[in-house]
Amino acid sequence: MTSNTDNPRSGATLSGDLFIAGDRVGGSSGGTYEHIFPGNGRSNGTIQLAGSEEIDRAVETGRQAQREWMSFTADRRRDLLIDLADAVRDRLSEFSQLNVHDYGVPVSLAINTVLVERFLRHFAGYVDKPHGLSSPVAGSNDIDLIEREPYGVVGVIAPWNGAMVVAAACVVPALTAGNAVVFKPSALAPFAALRFGELCTEVGLPAGLVNVVPARAEGGDALVRHKGVGKIHFTGGGETARKILTAAAQNLTPVVAELGGKSANIVFADADLDAAAQLSAYQGPIVQSGQSCACASRILVQESIYDAFLEKFIGAVEAARIGDPFDPGVVFGPVVSGSDADRILSVIDEAVATRAGKLITGGNRIGGDLAEGYYIEPTVFADVDNRSTLARDETFGPVVSVMSFTDEAEAIRLANDSSYGLNAFVQTTNLTRAHRVSRQLEAGSVWINQISDISPQGPYGGYKQSGFGRTGGIDGLYEFLQVKNIRIAMG
Known part of the structure; x- marks a missing residue:
């Protein structure tokens, strides 16, 4: 797919193919979607949509990539996230243009939506910091360790109006915590998210650590119900959140939800x-x-x-x-x-x-x-x-x-x-x-x-029907870590 010739000032190249296991994927089982540029009502091209087949592949390759990711030293993972931040910075204009194509946000504001670099630099510093602690146990010399471990593969579902904000606030801390991510942007706004996934592999993250799969409701449902997904982070509306919570209940998969507002x-x-x-x-x-x-x-x-x-x-x-x-x-x-x-x-x-x-x-x-x-x-x-x-x-x-x-x-x-x-x-x-x-x-x-x-320093999330859980800050990092207690007998 080439860039929209009706917008000659845009230098971005658009591709609507899925991104799984480090490669672009066409001919998906979930069908296609014609993306319309809202600035003039004309086509930006065809988007491939993930079905259950592509979701299965994304989760499985994510599981393999997550094991490879955690085999890297903490220093190496930190440095790769910093390399990714540098790459995003060097392509700020490209990502801004893709944001405009995605949902018609003015380019004067699209730059502000590319928060990924700031979040990457902030959270990269947490990779080699302690995530756990030890605690004395009453009446015993035993060693009691409280550790925080990744979930494995997490599903991140983004709304059309903020895929790159979600990439920053959710995908980045999920990677920092040691997880792989299956990232589902809306078909209404897929281009920047797909390019971000591509860039992750280009800088040296394991292929499949970040898979990007635009999908209809059926593909999203397959992701939420997948037994290989350890946690779901959803940003969107309350009606969809209720469906996600119902579907996630099948496997008792934990969910974080950042929902709407009437501020x-x-x-x-x-x-x-x-x-x-x-x-x-x-x-x-x-x-x-x-x-x-x-x-x-x-x-x-x-x-x-x-x-x-x-x-x-x-x-x-x-x-x-x-x-x-x-x-x-x-x-x-x-x-x-x-x-x-x-x-x-x-x-x-x-x-x-x-x-x-x-x-x-x-x-x-x-x-x-x-x-x-x-x-x-x-x-x-x-x-x-x-x-x-x-x-x-x-x-x-x-x-x-x-x-x-x-x-x-x-x-x-x-x-x-x-x-x-x-x-x-x-x-x-x-x-x-x-x-x-x-x-x-x-x-x-x-x-x-x-x-x-x-x-990246401040936790963000809602009260009441605006959701639960947080992105940003140490609270946002902890959303992607689960707690384990290890007690070692010392005689």
Whole structure:
């Protein structure tokens, strides 16, 4: 498969073949998928999809490669991960271009989604650090060892809007812990993930240590139910998570789930209004066209500054440059598919019909030169009822709700009045308030006066229906290690 000639500014070569045991694989049993570039609605080519046959092969080759990986000295494994970080750095432009092809994220933001290098350098340092400890045993001279060991082969399932983020936050610590990975990106966004798998082998990781297998639901089900898989890490929506948990229960396979969000963004009267408006526009409808689990889609504003904030916020939203995602000056691109565009527009129509809030800006599909792509205007509803469907259900598109609150207690109550708990955002210049409020918010991450900025040092994951388990930090590494106790009698 060659690159999309309708996007001449892209120098990336696209290949939709699976990557198993160090080689590209075509003619797969799971059929094929025609990948459509959301910027213009034209084909990027054909994607091979893994069926149970390819999943079996990926798991088996992963088991063999994992044994080889663990036969390497810790120094060698560490150095290979650093080599991989260097290789990713040297191909940053290529990966950014592939991200644009994958789901239409503007190239100006695609660079930010390539976190793999940072995570590789961070976690490579853990390879040769102790993962266990010893403990005295009461009344005995026995040696009691508590060790952490890899699961063997882990399955990592990524959503279409963040395959490389998942590669960074999940695949990298899984390798650090000593596992092999069967990595299943979405068929909607496979290109960057497939190239990453290829690069792993190119730098010297054992062939089959990272297998990349885009698949439909049937292939994903085969991966989750496979007896050779020691653990599953899933990032995506709650409905799919329930199916995965049911399937994994067959073999009692443990699952980590990072799910959706309906994040509150609280703007207090003492906030820097200009900065808060810009941040709220970016973290709300602008970044990835609102197609992010971290989207701050519920904006809570203190009554005394409500009108002033709304004016600045709308100005920031309407100033965002919309267009061809390969244009480095563009910050707002298309949504991922035609069906998603229709779904998002139906959410907007329902919100208008039910008077869930007042439509202030946006609400339409964009025509003109962008008509062939899947572009929806950044959309803002004001005076939204927090009990409405608009405020409670994850839209996963460039649609946000603005509502007012009177005092700190009400802000916390409204923010926590959600079945989700992935992120929360607080805008305030009062340090005491920032500490006090953040400790009362029911969210796995709280961001004070800044955007959601995932780092390898910080654990990331949800409360409530936003999932369980963590990526990032030592907690994220421990997700891919299991504990063993060894006791040695000493007489």
